[in-house]
Amino acid sequence: MQAKSFIQVERNERIATVVLNNPPMNVVCGPLTRELYRTLRALEAEDDVRVVILKGAGNRAFCAGSDIHEMQDMLQPGEVLEKKLVFQNKVFELLRAFPKPTIAAVHGYAFGGGLEIAACCDFVVASQGAKLALPEVKLGVFPSSGGTFRIARRIGIPLAKRMVFLGEIVDADTALEWGLIDQLCNADQLDETVQSLAAKLSAMPxxxxxxxxxxxxxxxxxxxxxxxxxxxxxxxxxxxxxxxxxxxxxxxxxxxxxxx
Missing domain, CATH: 1.10.12 (Lyase 2-enoyl-coa Hydratase; Chain  A, domain 2)
Incomplete structure (x- = not known):
């Protein structure tokens, strides 16, 4: 039996679309993070790829955060670092520093680690109805893969503290007003909007x-x-x-x- 692929790559001329494939909510787990790392390294080396889009599989979520069941086995000293956070932060930083333009196409939920992934991208385009949050405090933890400082850089310290301390859900219109996302479109126009932006970027030097x-x-x-x-x-x-x-x-x- 063939092992499940947590990352899928679709190509359209100079544009590569990386699909987070862990439906229905595309949560971050160890295998997904490892596949994302290998995929980004491969795309970094491909001269024909000029722009990378990240999206979630299905119609419910971009990525609704980390796999809570997986994290229940990481509650002793040092375990969460060894089993999750050290490598996950390495992968997210690879995405942030990726030498080619990156676009997060956000639909549905972008919670926790999902929002942290989106925040690593150069552009965040979301559809109406998208919901964004850093709800980790409600689990007794906090955003540990860049959600604190990267979100603060995007929206400012007071609003970042509100998001992180309260874990409240931010709707798409508010996210646009705050600068948490860069562009908002109708749900049925998300792919078209993102592809149009990617095509413009791919034509740049x-x-x-x-x-x-x-x-x-x-x-x-x-x-x-x-x-x-x-x-x-x-x-x-x-x-x-x-x-x-x-x-x-x-x-x-x-x-x-x-x-x-």
Whole structure:
């Protein structure tokens, strides 16, 4: 009997869609995390893949958090780190630092670890009716895979404290107002909306986007002098690229550039 695959990958030209395949709620478990790591590493190395979309299987949830039954075996000192959190944080950080643009397509529930996954992506597009929350405190724990600091960076400290301390559900309209998501669309238009954004991103010059993403991601973690040095080194390399030549020549010709 073939083992279940917790991650599926769909390809559409330069766009790869990574499907969290643990229905009905697509909860995070050890096997899913390990498969996600292998998948991201493989897609990172594929030159033909320019954009990665993350979505949940089925129609109920993007990802409703971690598998509580699995975590019941991690209640002794050191066990949750060894069995779950150290590697899970490594995988989520890999997603955050992924060199190519990433989009979370959120429908239904994005709770706990699911919201932590979405927060690692460059763009979070949600459909009407989506519900987002960090409810871990209601289990006597707290968001331990970046939900505290990454959500605070997205929506500010006061709102992040409200989400984390109270574990309340945030509806899609409020999430958009807070900046927890970047775009909101009708439920039947989610795939189309995400694919349209991904297509635009895939047409951009990849090295320019990668360099810019790295600088933006580092903006809270490095000094201005470090960021300036990083920017200058990247600029010197990119200004010598074929994409730079194509972009400037196309501008002069008043044509749309065709980046490699």
């Amino acid at each position: 990849r090295h320019s986007v990668t360099a810019a993403k790295s600088l933006i991601n580092d903006c809270y973690d490095k000094s201005d002098s470090e960021l300036l040095s990083q920017s200058l080194l990247a600029s010197d390399k990119i200004f010598c690229s074929g994409d730079a030549q194509e972009g400037m020549a196309s501008f002069i010709r008043k044509e749309q550039p065709r980046f490699s």
